[in-house]
Amino acid sequence: MGEQKLFIPKGYRKTKQREAILKVLERAEYPITAEHIFMELKNDGIDISLSTIYRNLEMLTKEGLTVKSYMMNEDKARYALPDKKNYLVCEKCGKIVIIDNCPFDKFKEELIEVHGFDITGHSIEVYGICPECQKK
Amino acid sequence: MGEQKLFIPKGYRKTKQREAILKVLERAEYPITAEHIFMELKNDGIDISLSTIYRNLEMLTKEGLTVKSYMMNEDKARYALPDKKNYLVCEKCGKIVIIDNCPFDKFKEELIEVHGFDITGHSIEVYGICPECQKK
């Protein structure tokens, strides 16, 4: 199933902190914050410094292994593997649902044609009310 | 042409600072930062406090008159009128181009069907290399 193959990019060393961070990102179901990773690891009994987490997230993002994003009304960055980059957020309960078949791909061609850009990436965030909250 | 009709939302007072901020947002061609508004107004000879700008942007965003977003590799928020919400960013020169005919609308129905969300908003950010930078 959802097996990822996150690896430590070439040129960087393999450390237990680095691997632990990757593991948390792998099992996360949606974009998470640095603080979230910190807590998660604390639960796992792994002691790590927040700055190490930030430094690794910066590296991973630069290397394209993770994607950084911000959620509406939140002041902290979230990080996720690229396949969890597009998501729906429920404005009531905060539930986050990943958009699997990214609708964007179908528009890519159109955008290239209209604007002439060589497109390298994108990020889509959608807000709404989830089915459960609609019933209330 | 591009005439906007930004107004001060009902229940809020008309102040010269508020109007000045709205004016800057109207003439901006893409999402701008609070600092940008501050500078712009300083140039216009209008003296205003940064906190007033932040307070107004928060209000405008809450009222739906502006949209807040973050750009890749930037740590500060940007604000724009809703029609300038979706844009392309050149990774080389930083040029920003607004996506006029938002491709998203075509997917809205599909998303509603698949996830059952009642969709209230979205934001799309696309990265790439602009035509000029491609030539270099």
Place this chain on the structure above:
DNA sequence: GTTTTTTTGCAAATCATTTGCATTTGGAAG
């Protein structure tokens, strides 16, 4: 094992954004 270079942890520094509070202002009511 020893050396070299990267990574980490800690504490202090940054920097965008927020907040408390006294003062000013808009505009409703008289």
Place this chain on the structure above:
DNA sequence: CTTCCAAATGCAAATGATTTGCAAAAAAAC
């Protein structure tokens, strides 16, 4: 057009996420 009060502003201080300097620890190289 004066009076009055809530809303808005400015300033300085506080906040909170993220970054950074530096010495110690740990990888990979030798």
